[in-house]
Amino acid sequence: MKILKYTLGLLLSIFIASCSSDDHDTMEDLTGQTGSLILKFDNGIGNQDFIFGTTYTNFKGETYQLETLKYLISNVRLTDNQGNTYTYPEEENIFIVSEANGNAAGEIYITLNNIDAANYTHVTFGIGVDQERYASGADGQGDFLTTAQDEGMMWSWATGYRFMRLDGTYSSPTKTNAALNIHMGSVGTSVDNYKETTLAFPNEVLVREAKEPSVHIKADIAQVFDGLTSVSFDAGYAQVHTDEITTGVIATNMSGIFSVHHVHND
Amino acid sequence: MKKLVFIILVALYVMSCSKSSYTNDYVPVYLNVEQPDNFPEIVYNLDANPVTQAGFELGKKLFYDGKLSANDAIPCAFCHEQAFAFTHHEHTVSHGVNGGIGTRNAQPMQNLAYQSEFMWDGAATHLDFQPIIPLTSEVEMGETLGNVLNKLNADTYYRKQFPKAFEDGEINSENLLKALSQFMVMMVSSNSKYDKYVRNEDGGELTEIELNGLNNFKNKCATCHATDLFTDHSYRNNGLSINPKLNDKGRYNIFENPKDLYKFKVPSLRNVALSLPYMHDGRFSSLEAVLNFYDSGMTDNGNVDELFKREDGTLGITLSTYEKESIIAFLYTLTDNEFLTDERFSEF
Numbered sequence: 001m002k003i004l005k006y007t008l009g010l011l012l013s014i015f016i017a018s019c020s021s022d023d024h025d026t027m028e029d030l031t032g033q034t035g036s037l038i039l040k041f042d043n044g045i046g047n048q049d050f051i052f053g054t055t056y057t058n059f060k061g062e063t064y065q066l067e068t069l070k071y072l073i074s075n076v077r078l079t080d081n082q083g084n085t086y087t088y089p090e091e092e093n094i095f096i097v098s099e100a101n102g103n104a105a106g107e108i109y110i111t112l113n114n115i116d117a118a119n120y121t122h123v124t125f126g127i128g129v130d131q132e133r134y135a136s137g138a139d140g141q142g143d144f145l146t147t148a149q150d151e152g153m154m155w156s157w158a159t160g161y162r163f164m165r166l167d168g169t170y171s172s173p174t175k176t177n178a179a180l181n182i183h184m185g186s187v188g189t190s191v192d193n194y195k196e197t198t199l200a201f202p203n204e205v206l207v208r209e210a211k212e213p214s215v216h217i218k219a220d221i222a223q224v225f226d227g228l229t230s231v232s233f234d235a236g237y238a239q240v241h242t243d244e245i246t247t248g249v250i251a252t253n254m255s256g257i258f259s260v261h262h263v264h265n266d
Numbered sequence: 267m268k269k270l271v272f273i274i275l276v277a278l279y280v281m282s283c284s285k286s287s288y289t290n291d292y293v294p295v296y297l298n299v300e301q302p303d304n305f306p307e308i309v310y311n312l313d314a315n316p317v318t319q320a321g322f323e324l325g326k327k328l329f330y331d332g333k334l335s336a337n338d339a340i341p342c343a344f345c346h347e348q349a350f351a352f353t354h355h356e357h358t359v360s361h362g363v364n365g366g367i368g369t370r371n372a373q374p375m376q377n378l379a380y381q382s383e384f385m386w387d388g389a390a391t392h393l394d395f396q397p398i399i400p401l402t403s404e405v406e407m408g409e410t411l412g413n414v415l416n417k418l419n420a421d422t423y424y425r426k427q428f429p430k431a432f433e434d435g436e437i438n439s440e441n442l443l444k445a446l447s448q449f450m451v452m453m454v455s456s457n458s459k460y461d462k463y464v465r466n467e468d469g470g471e472l473t474e475i476e477l478n479g480l481n482n483f484k485n486k487c488a489t490c491h492a493t494d495l496f497t498d499h500s501y502r503n504n505g506l507s508i509n510p511k512l513n514d515k516g517r518y519n520i521f522e523n524p525k526d527l528y529k530f531k532v533p534s535l536r537n538v539a540l541s542l543p544y545m546h547d548g549r550f551s552s553l554e555a556v557l558n559f560y561d562s563g564m565t566d567n568g569n570v571d572e573l574f575k576r577e578d579g580t581l582g583i584t585l586s587t588y589e590k591e592s593i594i595a596f597l598y599t600l601t602d603n604e605f606l607t608d609e610r611f612s613e614f
Contacts, residue, residue, distance in 0.1 A: 137394030138443035139314035145439035146411040149402070156402050158385075158520055159395030187520060188383070188391030243522045 033117035035207040038214040059226040066168035069099035075126040080118035128163030195255035227253030291429040295319040302456035310379040320430035325449025335407035345372040351537035358548030366405030371548035379451035455605035479596025496535040505564030
């Protein structure tokens with residue numbers, strides 16, 4: 001009888017132990033755990049990879065080649081499967097994506113370190129610099145102003161950031177190898193061209209201490225000119241700098257060029 | 267041998283001491299930015315960049331240091347001389363590195379903490395960022411932030427002073443620009459004879475012609491030269507003929523908006539007796555010339571401010587000889603000698 005009692009007790013304790021262990025597996029405790037995540041930006045033109053010096057054609061039949069392709073990404077936030085939002089620390093939360101810095105596959109990496117471990121479902125980021133960051137002046141910018149200037153992403157004749165730089169040439173029925181410079185940005189507080197985009201992941205991105213997941217983001221540069229609005233270089237869009245209307249059209253088009261192609265969880 | 271060990275030990279001790287004190291150099295002594303009774307509120311965000319003694323001194327050193335320019339010879343103060351209300355004395359437009367000639371007259375520097383936009387066309391919308399424009403301009407200082415920081419990093423003074431001025435001690439663009447702003451926001455000119463008059467202080471007795479001038483000024487000039495900063499911060503086209511050599515389109519250059527053609531900032535008139543020559547291109551060398559222009563020299567360049575249109579359709583502000591004389595007498599009461607000789611802002 002005593003043996004039975006002991007046996008029962010033993011079985012019960014094994015059962016409880018196995019139970020709690022099962023619980024642990026389904027409700028993984030991620031408290032305090034951090035990991036990294038790589039956002040891989042991959043510029044393309046429609047269904048082609050983007051390559052400097054290659055001639056592309058826009059919707060209006062004008063052809064163009066680019067020698068500079070850069071844009072500013074900021075305010076990266078991640079949303080997890082519980083609906084919580086993780087925001088990358090503000091001081092480091094601004095990046096320059098420059099095609100010239102791409103690897104052999106034409107991908108430019110933004111590595112986010114020490115982010116909260118979670119199962120993420122969406123990423124949100126801004127293109128350019130928001131009014132709040134701009135209004136803080138030099139405060140909290142560290143050396144980003146120097147980086148931006150070195151990359152040619154600041155105005156020189158006025159204070160402010162270029163949100164993007166597409167420099168090259170275009171040809172049309174009326175022009176041959178004319179200058180093409182798209183330098184859209186905000187102008188002080190008067191013209192605000194900062195826009196955000198939110199992209200859903202096809203499957204959850206698992207950020208964990210021992211893993212380095214990545215998100216492959218495609219940027220279709222063709223949509224800068226053929227996005228929500230199709231623009232013609234000949235009709236005022238070969239030189240876009242500060243004009244309220246043309247910069248607004250480009251900013252809106254620009255916010256729609258991104259999509260998540262796939263994610264890697266390893 | 268014992269002696270040698272002792273010396274080495276003492277040396278090690280001293281070195282460790284100086285090293286630890288190096289990391290604890292940030293002991294902020296806060297300075298107050300003046301808020302004169304007759305001024306509008308400060309708009310510069312001092313919470314984000316509180317002025318400290320060490321930060322102010324660093325900013326002053328930078329302001330007077332040629333290292334901020336490509337040839338190490340053109341400091342900010344080159345075009346902003348204290349005795350002339352921080353303008354480039356007797357220069358219509360300024361010159362900079364490698365013989366470069368600018369297109370505009372250097373503006374006075376004073377009361378910057380009370381303004382949110384800078385330069386003749388408002389190209390700078392934050393005081394912290396303003397220095398980037400002259401620093402990088404090919405005809406002014408012709409430098410880059412990165413190069414300037416490299417030079418500062420190689421300089422013993424700056425390696426010591428940045429950690430005194432900023433908690434993180436970094437020699438980076440954030441702290442460089444913050445130090446310059448700390449120096450600039452302290453530059454308050456508020457003790458002219460006129461200020462003492464409006465605040466009922468000793469030394470504020472205006473003569474009859476100065477009082478008449480003030481009255482005429484209020485009637486004829488104060489719509490644009492408003493408040494005790496003497497500017498409404500707006501950009502206006504005041505009917506100057508176009509100088510074909512410069513063809514400076516003013517604020518149009520910022521937004522490419524035809525409505526902004528030939529518009530320039532309404533300048534403050536503080537210390538105006540000393541900030542000659544006048545207008546964005548320094549074309550007038552005396553206040554008499556300026557008032558004669560407003561009375562009878564304006565031209566219709568296609569976009570002149572409505573305020574200048576007389577009932578008969580001509581352009582200008584009608585001023586009698588005495589009105590001009592008295593307004594000039596009044597403008598002289600805006601000279602603030604305490605500010606112009608304040609040693610806190612002087613190079614030596």
